[in-house]
Amino acid sequence: MTKILLIVFSLLFSPYIYAETESAEQIVKNRCSACHSVSIVYKARKTKDEWTMTIERMISYGLRLNEKEKEEVIEYLKDLK
Numbered sequence: 001m002t003k004i005l006l007i008v009f010s011l012l013f014s015p016y017i018y019a020e021t022e023s024a025e026q027i028v029k030n031r032c033s034a035c036h037s038v039s040i041v042y043k044a045r046k047t048k049d050e051w052t053m054t055i056e057r058m059i060s061y062g063l064r065l066n067e068k069e070k071e072e073v074i075e076y077l078k079d080l081k
């Protein structure tokens, strides 16, 4: 019985746990705006390779992204139309 309750509780609360990780969109809005307007990000049209190079350059300027966030942000940016 306790086992079932535990499972029910973890299912109920899992959305709150996941909500703490930022989406790629939030990362762009929160972190890219530390140095410049996000509008230059949304105006740019780049391929995946070009975004990878751009993000690497931003990291060299001091942008903080872990590997997973970097992948997510690049995937998100390359699909912007």
Ligand code: HEC
Pocket (backbone or CB within 6 Å): 027, 028, 031, 032, 033, 034, 035, 036, 040, 041, 044, 054, 055, 057, 058, 061, 062, 063, 064, 073
């Ligand atoms: C630590 C500061 C800093 C952060 C954080 C930062 N940038 Fe930049 N960014 C710069 C500087 C400085 C320039 C202008 C010089 C250049 O283009 O290399 C720039 C220019 C740009 C440009 C225009 C030039 C180009 O290559 O098209 C884009 C697009 C861009 N940044 C995207 C991003 C994105 C996306 C993020 C967040 C994931 C980000 N930046 C976060 C410093 C930063």
